[in-house]
Amino acid sequence: ITYVGEDDSRFFCHLHGRKFNVLNTRYMLPSDEEEVRRSELxxxxxxxxxxxxxxxxxxKDVLSGTAREASGGAPERRRVLDLGTGGGFWAxxxxxxxxxxxxIGVDLAPIQPREVPENCTFELxxxxxxxxxYPNEHFDIVHARFMHTGIEHYPRFLHEIARMLRPGGLVVLIEPDTEPIADG
Incomplete structure (x- = not known):
């Protein structure tokens, strides 16, 4: 869903002095200014x-390539989907x-800035x-990073990414290695 508005209080709850999203309680990080600053860092x-x-x-190769023609013959705009956009910095x-x-940046909470480039939107x-x-084969690039703690069914998440990606599109996933490493 697309959301733009001044009163976003219905999307949050407060716990231990921090603000959290209410759409997905599995996601454990706060959705407040302190978290936005950490996210930007x-x-x-x-x-x-x-x-x-x-x-x-x-x-750059994918986004700078020759625009493909839509069904009517007009050039079609390249599309990028940023999953788990957080503060929206990457988008x-x-x-x-x-x-x-x-x-398009997508997140659980409306914590992105209201003033953004014309070609950038945020959705909840x-x-x-x-x-x-989102439609099948709609995006040229799908980007997600550090989503591992907020996605319960990661294989299903990957299936959805594949469904939304255009043929020849690019998936950029950045996830940490969650296996503990000990020296000695």
Missing amino acids: HHRMLQFLFNGNNYVGPV IDIADEFPEAEV CDLDQWHLP
Whole structure:
């Protein structure tokens, strides 16, 4: 669902002095300003690790390629889906870098900025549900990172990504290794 509004209180509850989303109680991180700041720091750290880039892999090749023709013969806009967008930093940066692409960021909570590039929108959705509300073969790129704690059925999540991805599209998943490592 798309949500833009000033009163977003119905999407949150308060617990131990922090604000949490109410759409998916499995997701354990807060949805408040402190978490948005942490999320931005995390995003900027990844940019540093990627040598100033917002992505790894052939994202630029996919988004800079020749636009495919829609059924009527007109060029069709490239589409990017950012799953678990959080504060929306990756989606906004990609929208700025590729203004000809349509970028949609999806999250459980409306914590993204209200002023964003024209080609960037944010929507609310519980990504752990079966059948996400997007058409088959709709996106050129699907991006998700650090979703492992918020997705109960990860294989189903991957199936949904594959369903929404256009043939020849790109999936960019960044997840931590959850196996503990001990030295010695």
